[in-house]
Amino acid sequence: MKEFEFIKLLKEKCKGCGSTPGIGDDAALFDNFLVAKDIVCEGIHFLKATPAEHVVLKVFSANISDIAAMGGTPKYVLLGIAVPKAREGEKKNIIEAIKKSAGLYDVEVIGGDTASASNDLFVSLTVIGKKGRFLLSRSGAGKGERVYLSRPLGLARISLEKELGADFDIDAFKHYKMMAEKELGEVLGNVGTVTSCIDISDGLGRDASHLSEESGVKIVIEEKRLPFSHLKQFDVDKVDYFINSGEEFALLFTAKKEHAVDSYLKDNGFEVHDIGYTQKGSGVFLSNGAKRISISSKGYEHK
Numbered sequence: 001m002k003e004f005e006f007i008k009l010l011k012e013k014c015k016g017c018g019s020t021p022g023i024g025d026d027a028a029l030f031d032n033f034l035v036a037k038d039i040v041c042e043g044i045h046f047l048k049a050t051p052a053e054h055v056v057l058k059v060f061s062a063n064i065s066d067i068a069a070m071g072g073t074p075k076y077v078l079l080g081i082a083v084p085k086a087r088e089g090e091k092k093n094i095i096e097a098i099k100k101s102a103g104l105y106d107v108e109v110i111g112g113d114t115a116s117a118s119n120d121l122f123v124s125l126t127v128i129g130k131k132g133r134f135l136l137s138r139s140g141a142g143k144g145e146r147v148y149l150s151r152p153l154g155l156a157r158i159s160l161e162k163e164l165g166a167d168f169d170i171d172a173f174k175h176y177k178m179m180a181e182k183e184l185g186e187v188l189g190n191v192g193t194v195t196s197c198i199d200i201s202d203g204l205g206r207d208a209s210h211l212s213e214e215s216g217v218k219i220v221i222e223e224k225r226l227p228f229s230h231l232k233q234f235d236v237d238k239v240d241y242f243i244n245s246g247e248e249f250a251l252l253f254t255a256k257k258e259h260a261v262d263s264y265l266k267d268n269g270f271e272v273h274d275i276g277y278t279q280k281g282s283g284v285f286l287s288n289g290a291k292r293i294s295i296s297s298k299g300y301e302h303k
């Protein structure tokens with residue numbers, strides 16, 4: 001049973017547990033507080049050889065990103081960590097990295113849990129944030145809206161492949177340094193015209209498909225609108241790397257064209273990209289002239 005089937009079954013079984021709204025969005029909402037949790041595991045999100053300080057920043061970014069995707073402001077985190085013997089010498093660096101990451105995102109570490117681990121390092125956060133004026137969800141997109149992306153995608157995958165041994169001229173640890181869109185998320189949660197939002201953790205295709213499914217609309221990404229200049233120096237299939245790069249922590253969101261959210265954001269210092277539109281139907285498609293291909297499953301899913 002893979003990740004999304006597991007979550008679907010769990011959601012069915014846990015229906016009626018009393019929390020509103022519960023499983024299904026980037027964070028849950030309780031009394032104007034947003035709560036989210038993400039874990040990173042050795043061998044899955046990072047390697048045995050990866051310095052722990054990079055791992056710590058990644059787990060912060062993944063969690064802060066979920067609050068940004070709901071239009072909120074992250075405030076507090078609880079940190080869970082299990083450190084294996086082999087990383088004993090890294091413990092002081094880990095503490096420094098926690099302090100630095102919390103400072104970068106202006107959140108306070110208010111608790112957590114610490115354990116030893118037999119072999120692998122695990123780090124997890126629970127993040128608590130304040131709701132913005134408007135709650136952004138995966139389910140609010142309507143048909144006939146524009147689809148916006150906060151920044152170009154692809155470099156996280158290229159740098160991950162470099163860490164895994166590929167010969168790219170890029171920092172092998174860049175994918176640990178992809179920062180969450182904290183400030184943009186706060187702005188999006190206050191404009192009032194953003195209809196839905198999700199962060200890019202698995203990849204554009206798969207994350208757009210979560211938004212498409214939850215909102216009940218088809219999403220069409222227009223290839224000619226995708227910004228590719230950041231991938232110029234890399235000898236890769238630019239479209240594939242753009243739509244199939246996870247752990248980017250960019251935001252994908254929708255709004256009606258007449259609300260000109262992109263111009264408003266530009267006036268406020270955020271240059272976002274208008275990459276496509278929604279329409280009646282289902283699925284996520286990449287269009288290039290008359291050609292349309294399904295990209296709903298382009299991205300990462302845990303086994």
Ligand SMILES: Nc1ncnc2c1ncn2[C@@H]1O[C@H](COP(=O)(O)OP(=O)(O)O)[C@@H](O)[C@H]1O
Nearest residue numbers: 007010022023024025026027037038066201202
């Ligand atoms: N083990 C779990 N127990 C309860 N809820 C879960 C679990 N794993 C995932 N979820 C919930 O399922 C939804 C989708 O999870 P995920 O795809 O990991 O979202 P995200 O990319 O925001 O972390 C979220 O609402 C998340 O809280």
Ligand SMILES: Cc1ncc(C[n+]2csc(CCOP(=O)(O)OP(=O)(O)O)c2C)c(N)n1
Nearest residue numbers: 038043044045046047062201202246247300
């Ligand atoms: C060693 C290693 N292999 C593969 C990856 C790529 N990778 C691992 S998990 C993941 C997707 C995002 O992780 P997930 O736990 O699903 O985050 P969430 O969607 O819950 O925020 C990606 C792209 C990696 N970072 N490191």
Ligand SMILES: [Mg+2]
Nearest residue numbers: 037038039201
């Ligand atoms: Mg998650």
